[in-house]
Amino acid sequence: xxxxxxxxxxxxxxxxxxxxxxxxxxxxxxxxxxxxxxxxxxxxxxxxxxxxxxxxxxxxxxxxxxxxxxxxxxxxxxxxxxxxxxxxxxxxxxxxxxxxxxxxxxxxxxxxxxxxxxxxxxxxxxxxxxxxxxxxxxxxxxxxxxxxxxxxxxxxxxxxxxxxxxxxxxxxxxxxxxxxxxxxxxxxxxxxxxxxxxxxxxxxxxxxxxxxxxxxxxxxxxxxxxxxxxxxxxxxxxxxxxxxxxxxxxxxxxxxxxxxxxxxxxxxxxxxxxxxxxxxxxxxxxxxxxxxxxxx
Numbered sequence: 001x002x003x004x005x006x007x008x009x010x011x012x013x014x015x016x017x018x019x020x021x022x023x024x025x026x027x028x029x030x031x032x033x034x035x036x037x038x039x040x041x042x043x044x045x046x047x048x049x050x051x052x053x054x055x056x057x058x059x060x061x062x063x064x065x066x067x068x069x070x071x072x073x074x075x076x077x078x079x080x081x082x083x084x085x086x087x088x089x090x091x092x093x094x095x096x097x098x099x100x101x102x103x104x105x106x107x108x109x110x111x112x113x114x115x116x117x118x119x120x121x122x123x124x125x126x127x128x129x130x131x132x133x134x135x136x137x138x139x140x141x142x143x144x145x146x147x148x149x150x151x152x153x154x155x156x157x158x159x160x161x162x163x164x165x166x167x168x169x170x171x172x173x174x175x176x177x178x179x180x181x182x183x184x185x186x187x188x189x190x191x192x193x194x195x196x197x198x199x200x201x202x203x204x205x206x207x208x209x210x211x212x213x214x215x216x217x218x219x220x221x222x223x224x225x226x227x228x229x230x231x232x233x234x235x236x237x238x239x240x241x242x243x244x245x246x247x248x249x250x251x252x253x254x255x256x257x258x259x260x261x262x263x264x265x266x267x268x269x270x271x272x273x274x275x276x277x278x279x280x281x282x283x284x285x286x287x288x289x290x291x292x293x294x295x296x
Contacts (some may be wrong), residue, residue: 001037022217023127030166049121057259064262068197079119081111081129082176082207083147083251086230086274087279089130092271103264109206111176112254122256127264128272130249140257146249150228151240153220164243169195174202174210174219180186186222197237199276211236226249251276 003285005012008275023030026283030044040048061087080089088106096105108115108124112132118124122134131141151168162168175185186198213219215236225248237240253269255261261269 004170017189032037041081044116053120053122060122060125060262063264064260074107074262075101075263076100076262076268077106077108077123077125077131078268079108079110079112079124079127081251082109083130083226084128085109087226088272088275091275091278092268096268097269099267100264105268119254119256125261126253126255126269128253128269129251131254133250135254138257139254142253144251144253144273145279147249148225149222149246149248150225151220151222151242151246152214152227152237153218153240154215155236155238156220157220157238157240159220161236161238162242163241165190165193165195168220168240168242169198171199171220172201172218173198174204174213174221174225175200176204176210177219189222189244189246192295222246229279 001012001015005015019031026043026047029041030047032039032041032044039059059074059180066073091181101102111129112119112127115124116132119127119139127146130147135141149272159168159171163182166168169190171187186200190198201212204213210221210223211233214221227237228239254268260266
């Protein structure tokens, strides 16, 4: 409570009275008093989630009004998975900075499962990357393009000449955090071809971890084809050309339903849409901008 008072620049008794008045109005305790401070009750946690969402919308309302007035201030907070980082952001960053030079762009490198709660409470404008298996309530998705994957290892990998997954059953693998469980990323593919489950020895939660672990070991991984085109990885990694098809999740924009983005955030998404028209893998279907809402 003392730390909160210092942060807000008001007296601690005023904070205590405000909390007590709020608890009387709601008819429930929001905090549990402990010797070393207070912790939220279950109802307090629910109220905090809603309060964060309200606060985020107030900030966006201010930014939207200023941007509509021609005052290009505020911030845009987006989450990009690896594919948009590599294939879309290079085409969008410069024109966005030209159009909104004074807007602070906050870009988070992550996949949907790690930011689902922030998407729900409105602290993130949008997410661009592979969608979750089930879209949470209150969100809407727009597919940019379908995708495909390849198997990658370091240059000169001992299995570089393999022509099928069967020849890779004894390999060790590194997976990403695109799925809630690492085995769900490769397991179904091997099972589909009646092969024993792959040996997963490392799960990477960042592109840097993935790159380092591939270059400095004999680990293999299965990644979107855009990794083979990206300047920083195309010369360090080698594609293992297997005969099997390796489908990948589509790349989508996910945002909250019923609440418009600020002009700056919408402009960023539009630039990413334009960029996607040029990077869809050969043979993959370029999607029309059709949105899908989650079912309540």
